[in-house]
Amino acid sequence: MEFKVPTMAELLAAGEEPEILFWVGCAGSYDERAQKITRDICKILHHVGMKYAVLGTEESCTGDPAKRAGNEFLFQMQAMTNIEVLNAYNIKKIVTGCPHCFNTIKNEYPGLGGSYEVIHHTQLIQDLINEGKLKAEGGESFKGKKITFHDPCYLGRGNGVYEAPRKALEVLDAQLVEMKRCKSNGLCCGAGGAQMFKEPEKGKKDVNVERIEEALETNPQVIAAGCPFCMTMLSDGIKLKDKEQEVKVLDIAEITARANGL
Amino acid sequence: MVAQIIFLVITLAAIVLFTFNSRKIIRNIRLGRPVDRNDQPQKRLLTMLRVAFGQSKMVVRPIPAFLHFFVYIGFVIINIEVVEIMIDGLFGTHRIFHGLGGLYDFLIASFEILALTVWVACVIFLIRRNVLKLKRFSGVEMTSWPKSDANYILITEILLMTAFLMMNAADLKLQVLGSAHYTSAGAFPISQYLINLLPSSESTLVAVERGCWWFHIIGILAFLNYLPYSKHFHILFAFPNTYFSNLEPKGEFTNMASVTNEVKAMLDPSFVPAEAEPGKFGAKDATDLSWVNLMNAYTCTECGRCTDSCPANITGKLLSPRKIMMDTRDRITEIGKNIDKHGADHQDGKSLLDDYITREEIWACTSCNACVQACPVNIDPLQIIMELRRFAVMEESQAPGSINNMLGNIENNQAPWKYSPADRFNWAEGN
Numbered sequence: 047m048e049f050k051v052p053t054m055a056e057l058l059a060a061g062e063e064p065e066i067l068f069w070v071g072c073a074g075s076y077d078e079r080a081q082k083i084t085r086d087i088c089k090i091l092h093h094v095g096m097k098y099a100v101l102g103t104e105e106s107c108t109g110d111p112a113k114r115a116g117n118e119f120l121f122q123m124q125a126m127t128n129i130e131v132l133n134a135y136n137i138k139k140i141v142t143g144c145p146h147c148f149n150t151i152k153n154e155y156p157g158l159g160g161s162y163e164v165i166h167h168t169q170l171i172q173d174l175i176n177e178g179k180l181k182a183e184g185g186e187s188f189k190g191k192k193i194t195f196h197d198p199c200y201l202g203r204g205n206g207v208y209e210a211p212r213k214a215l216e217v218l219d220a221q222l223v224e225m226k227r228c229k230s231n232g233l234c235c236g237a238g239g240a241q242m243f244k245e246p247e248k249g250k251k252d253v254n255v256e257r258i259e260e261a262l263e264t265n266p267q268v269i270a271a272g273c274p275f276c277m278t279m280l281s282d283g284i285k286l287k288d289k290e291q292e293v294k295v296l297d298i299a300e301i302t303a304r305a306n307g308l
Numbered sequence: 309m310v311a312q313i314i315f316l317v318i319t320l321a322a323i324v325l326f327t328f329n330s331r332k333i334i335r336n337i338r339l340g341r342p343v344d345r346n347d348q349p350q351k352r353l354l355t356m357l358r359v360a361f362g363q364s365k366m367v368v369r370p371i372p373a374f375l376h377f378f379v380y381i382g383f384v385i386i387n388i389e390v391v392e393i394m395i396d397g398l399f400g401t402h403r404i405f406h407g408l409g410g411l412y413d414f415l416i417a418s419f420e421i422l423a424l425t426v427w428v429a430c431v432i433f434l435i436r437r438n439v440l441k442l443k444r445f446s447g448v449e450m451t452s453w454p455k456s457d458a459n460y461i462l463i464t465e466i467l468l469m470t471a472f473l474m475m476n477a478a479d480l481k482l483q484v485l486g487s488a489h490y491t492s493a494g495a496f497p498i499s500q501y502l503i504n505l506l507p508s509s510e511s512t513l514v515a516v517e518r519g520c521w522w523f524h525i526i527g528i529l530a531f532l533n534y535l536p537y538s539k540h541f542h543i544l545f546a547f548p549n550t551y552f553s554n555l556e557p558k559g560e561f562t563n564m565a566s567v568t569n570e571v572k573a574m575l576d577p578s579f580v581p582a583e584a585e586p587g588k589f590g591a592k593d594a595t596d597l598s599w600v601n602l603m604n605a606y607t608c609t610e611c612g613r614c615t616d617s618c619p620a621n622i623t624g625k626l627l628s629p630r631k632i633m634m635d636t637r638d639r640i641t642e643i644g645k646n647i648d649k650h651g652a653d654h655q656d657g658k659s660l661l662d663d664y665i666t667r668e669e670i671w672a673c674t675s676c677n678a679c680v681q682a683c684p685v686n687i688d689p690l691q692i693i694m695e696l697r698r699f700a701v702m703e704e705s706q707a708p709g710s711i712n713n714m715l716g717n718i719e720n721n722q723a724p725w726k727y728s729p730a731d732r733f734n735w736a737e738g739n
Binding site: 047050051052070071074075076082084085088099100102103105106107109111112113114115116117118119120123124126127149153154157158198199200203204205206229230232234235236237238239240241242243244245246247248249250251252253255256257 | 413542558560561563568570574617620622623624625626627668671673675677678681694701702707710711713715719722723725729730731733737
């Protein structure tokens with residue numbers, strides 16, 4: 047990275063407070079593909095000159111996969127530990143790189159003592175575009191390219207966020223094509239509810255294959271995602287269909303960073 | 309006079325029986341755990357008006373929405389006619405409201421047109437189920453009883469509408485003949501085309517008219533009493549079910565207060581929990597679910613929109629959200645019957661988990677909320693699946709091995725994968 051990513055500990059030591067905390071998430075921290083998205087989100091924040099920070103090694107799993115797997119104990123242990131850290135730093139606003147972290151911190155932390163304004167990174171991008179701070183210039187052109195967006199369940203149906211990621215794509219002057227099952231009717235990638243961490247039950251097909259076939263029906267050049275788990279599932283699907291050369295699976299943050307030459 | 313007494317006895321018996329059976333169902337629903345759904349009454353009312361009265365979630369599938377709308381409107385409007393039938397039956401009058409004149413003509417004409425649309429819609433529904441065999445109406449849980457149940461309902465509605473129209477046709481023909489008891493009243497835009505099917509003898513016509521009248525009202529009362537045994541209870545439960553439905557974002561799962569107490573006590577030994585909660589975590593049996601979950605089960609009309617949109621089901625897994633609801637209803641009904649027969653403390657050694665719903669089903673769920681979104685009456689199968697998972701994991705420690713690995717990783721490394729917490733910020737060093 048060309049710049050240093052600031053941590054909360056450093057800001058506190060300097061007696062400063064960030065405008066927004068970037069909650070990276072486990073996938074964004076450890077998964078190689080998702081790490082790229084994490085860095086692109088930082089590049090966007092850096093590019094617009096927003097004062098932000100990350101927790102670094104002080105961050106830990108939100109507890110989402112534990113909760114969806116039925117382990118409420120582990121979830122609440124994680125949640126309360128995280129809330130202690132967040133409250134100690136007097137955090138007001140959080141942007142997450144993952145719809146699962148977004149949903150959990152936004153909806154399930156307030157009842158346990160952690161109330162923050164939480165947005166997903168596609169909402170941040172939408173806000174920045176609306177404020178005129180972010181455009182699509184100086185980088186790769188997506189003009190006229192066919193892009194289809196796969197709605198993450200915990201962003202879309204889970205929290206009713208359908209427009210933000212589409213706004214972020216509209217600014218590219220690309221050709222947005224919707225899959226047959228989109229928005230509130232969108233089909234899951236197959237990873238939610240802790241499925242990411244286990245083999246699927248036996249059936250006719252894997253969910254991500256069903257989804258990638260539907261995405262490919264739109265004949266896209268780019269399949270846009272907004273969730274690191276969806277990214278894994280869709281990328282695996284594209285590999286399986288041997289379409290890696292023709293079709294790219296990219297996160298909204300990556301597309302935005304590319305379009306701005308970041 | 310004899311007819312009036314018979315009418316009174318049948319009507320009272322039907323109402324008593326319906327009340328008796330409905331109270332049992334309400335008792336069964338109350339076997340569920342408490343959950344507060346009395347907040348935000350205004351928002352709840354609006355939800356009910358929009359989703360149940362306004363049928364807002366039906367429009368996603370326009371063809372059945374269109375057909376269902378006519379059956380629904382027909383059901384609501386034609387029941388105004390039942391008021392007249394009741395008064396006529398009790399007091400021995402005939403078409404008591406005919407004094408309304410032009411308004412009466414308008415009402416009868418509307419009923420007739422609606423009766424025809426209901427008739428046509430039900431025939432199309434029967435064809436969709438039995439001839440076209442739409443995929444949505446099949447599946448492991450759609451055994452012979454649910455399939456017959458659907459057909460019985462449709463056939464009954466067709467018969468009731470036929471009787472209504474034939475009754476009017478005979479009435480009209482008698483009016484034309486100038487029969488003593490049949491004063492000219494009503495407009496008959498549909499049944500006027502049926503009069504040629506009828507004989508012209510006055511006594512036969514009276515028999516047809518009376519026969520259809522009795523068939524229609526006894527049919528309605530019988531149908532009312534069929535509801536508690538049938539999936540068709542949704543015509544009543546749709547309203548409270550939407551009123552008491554979840555108003556929070558679908559992605560939000562409840563935080564278990566009993567766990568909060570234990571976790572707080574673990575993190576801070578000086579913490580004293582406010583009140584002790586019941587011991588069991590999650591749900592093993594139907595009575596461990598909330599009363600809303602149980603009401604959901606009695607509301608389900610087995611339309612299969614949930615299963616049709618479930619990614620697990622679409623890709624051939626065993627999980628079917630409709631089956632989750634049907635199993636829950638079957639189990640709580642069985643528990644209710646046990647209480648009636650053997651008393652409240654009876655244990656039959658069975659449970660919702662394993663005897664009805666298998667582990668394979670609950671672990672196939674991606675928690676994507678497609679089933680919840682798809683339900684036209686706001687039923688939430690996902691919450692039941694999650695409660696069963698909670699029991700399996702917290703009470704039994706019985707999760708798939710890979711899930712246990714993931715949980716272990718979170719516990720030890722604060723991430724679902726086996727990476728060191730010290731490496732969590734390494735991503736910042738890459739490009």
